[in-house]
Amino acid sequence: MQLARDDVRFLTRRSIPLAVVVLVLHLFVLFVALDNRSYLTDDSIQYLTLSENLGQEGVLSQSFQAPFVPDLQRPPGYPVFLWLFGNNISFVLALQHLMVLFSGWVLFRVLGEFVGTKMARRGAWIWLLQPYPILMASLVLSEVPFILFLLLRIWGVVRYLRRDVIDKSSENSDVKTVQSGRPWSHALRPLLGGLFAMVVAAYFRPVVFPFLLLLTAALLMRGLWQKKKTVEQKWSALVHAVLGVGLVILLLSPWVIRNHQLSGRWIFSSMGDMGMIHGRLGGLEAFRQGRGEKETILFRLGDSLAVQEEGLQGYRVYYSEKENHETELYRKGGTGLTIAYFLKHPWEGILFQGKSLMAMLKGVGFGWGKQVTGSTLAAYA
Numbered sequence: 001m002q003l004a005r006d007d008v009r010f011l012t013r014r015s016i017p018l019a020v021v022v023l024v025l026h027l028f029v030l031f032v033a034l035d036n037r038s039y040l041t042d043d044s045i046q047y048l049t050l051s052e053n054l055g056q057e058g059v060l061s062q063s064f065q066a067p068f069v070p071d072l073q074r075p076p077g078y079p080v081f082l083w084l085f086g087n088n089i090s091f092v093l094a095l096q097h098l099m100v101l102f103s104g105w106v107l108f109r110v111l112g113e114f115v116g117t118k119m120a121r122r123g124a125w126i127w128l129l130q131p132y133p134i135l136m137a138s139l140v141l142s143e144v145p146f147i148l149f150l151l152l153r154i155w156g157v158v159r160y161l162r163r164d165v166i167d168k169s170s171e172n173s174d175v176k177t178v179q180s181g182r183p184w185s186h187a188l189r190p191l192l193g194g195l196f197a198m199v200v201a202a203y204f205r206p207v208v209f210p211f212l213l214l215l216t217a218a219l220l221m222r223g224l225w226q227k228k229k230t231v232e233q234k235w236s237a238l239v240h241a242v243l244g245v246g247l248v249i250l251l252l253s254p255w256v257i258r259n260h261q262l263s264g265r266w267i268f269s270s271m272g273d274m275g276m277i278h279g280r281l282g283g284l285e286a287f288r289q290g291r292g293e294k295e296t297i298l299f300r301l302g303d304s305l306a307v308q309e310e311g312l313q314g315y316r317v318y319y320s321e322k323e324n325h326e327t328e329l330y331r332k333g334g335t336g337l338t339i340a341y342f343l344k345h346p347w348e349g350i351l352f353q354g355k356s357l358m359a360m361l362k363g364v365g366f367g368w369g370k371q372v373t374g375s376t377l378a379a380y381a
Helices: 002-008 018-038 040-054 078-086 089-112 116-127 132-136 143-171 184-202 206-226 231-263 271-289 296-312 332-344 346-371 378-381
Strands: 316-318 326-330
Touching: 002 018, 018 089, 018 116, 018 132, 018 346, 040 078, 040 089, 078 143, 078 184, 089 132, 089 143, 132 143, 132 346, 143 184, 143 206, 184 206, 184 231, 184 378, 206 231, 271 296, 271 346, 296 332, 332 346, 346 378
Parallel strands: none
Antiparallel strands: 316 326
8 A cells, every 4th residue: 555655656766766866966066055155146246136126125136226216127027026035045045945845846747748657756856856956946046946946837738738638538438437527627727726836936037038928829720620529518618718818928928018108118128139139149159269258359240240131320329317227129030030140050050069168067067066065076976
């Protein structure tokens, strides 16, 4: 009886040693980061400034003094998260470590939809033993809650799609389940929960925003055009698609409307074109010229290429009286310009992306490890 229960549990008697190792690593990194005060980076200062201004001035702003200009670069998710807990660094970091542990359980449930319980358990423990989530949990950065909500989104959508498969299989068999009499209706809750989680993830990190739009579009198309056997199934698919798309629009619209009122642009974040021009376009050109990776070089080369294509007039505009990096808006078309330049230099683009990926992996493993722990030996370990 006990073995049967253990077989479907995430934490079993055999995995207790792994759990002890994971907990020790989390506690070690957490206490070292708090003792060394090594939990802040440049982005951390931005997040804390946004959070403090939200609480003290009632405006989400990166400004250090009046006038407090509303910010378009960072969505409000992580600053609000910090504000809710009074910017108490110790509590926030401890909570982030707990969120990492919870994300392991969510991953176990996601994998369990596709593979057996044993394989799902192994995959989740492999994730929990990775240095990335343990280190990031001890930094004032949005990665940890973002990953958790992204996993919750995957779990919800996967459960929705899997329920559909179960319903179809039950209709084609002689075995009728309790749920087969009401196909799809029982799947609405995980679908809406998954979409809600993905919207929350977008409010933490806008990088997921384009994927959220694609997901909702695919959901709507699926509801409109997927073939169903009965009228009830057709209506259920359509209603679910409309409700899902409606939920996403309802939750995203306030922030997009707010940004449009401030800047005149329908944007979720102003960092998209900036990242493309400076990070990708300037990065590729610096790689081609062997100029290194200094931020000033990336900015200069990216700006130069963009201006050569479209001219200097209107390249940068500002939506407030403060004309600084935080209030910059770049001319539209940065993404298309960057893609065209990569297509013009495909081989060098591939090498540049490969080098960037390796640098990221090395930075996550060793770089963050050394910053958080202050120990080269611990970073290598």
